[in-house]
Amino acid sequence: MKTILLSTAAIAMFTAAPAMAQSWPAPEYYGSLGYSHMEADGADVELGAITGRFGAKLTPYFGFEGEGSFGVRDDEVTIGAVTADIDHNYDLAAYGVAFLPVNPNFELFARLGYGTTELEASAAGVSVTEDGESWNYGVGANYFFDGQNGVRGDWTRRDFTDDGGEADVYSVSYIRRF
Incomplete structure (x- = not known):
């Protein structure tokens, strides 16, 4: 009797598995490429990067x-009589994203993630490279012109764990659904 019950349960699971797999939608992939502007709190430094x-x-x-950036706009800061060049080398981050579809072509999103940023400062022939780990959170919107191609705008706050510094990043990108 146990064998018949176990066999029946196994057959039921085997026949229900395709139905369960069909109820979960296939992932929708997207990519974006654009410009990001970073402003550090407590310092008069503004940097720019190409972000993918x-x-x-x-x-x-x-x-x-996932997100990756490399610096294309550097800045300088003067402390006392010394002026230092600040170079934005790169950023890497990964995010979980929550979407709120407003209509088929417009959606709002919020994201939370963790990343790393590398900056380089050089003054008077001395160069120092520093990287910082950060918890990142932000909001934004995607608008698709034709359902596949569109524009993305977002703001992300970086809370650095190493020194407690913070930075705001504003991005505008071309976005494409695949």
């Missing part, structure tokens, strides 16, 4: 994305 992202929406409301 690749993400996957696992459901209409939740996904993940």
Whole structure:
């Protein structure tokens, strides 16, 4: 009797598995490329970077994305009589993203993640490279012109864990759904 019950349960699970797999939507992939402007709190430093992202929406409301940037706009800061050049080398981060679809072409999102930023300061022939780990959070919006190609705008706050510094990053990007 136990054998018949176990066999029936196994057959039921085997036949239900395709139905369960069909109920979970296939991920929707996207990528973006744009410009990011970073302003550090407590310092008069403004840096710029080219930022690329690749993400996957696992459901209409939740996904993940990875982000990478390399600096293209550097700045300088004067402390006393010494002027230092500040170079933005790179950023790398990973995020969990919550989406709120407003209509098929417009969505709002919030994201939370962890990243690393590397900066280089040089003055009077001396150069120092420093990287900082940060908890990142932010909000933004995507607007798709034709359902596939669009524009993305977002703000991200970086709370650095090493020294307690903070920075705001504003980005504008071209975005494409695959």
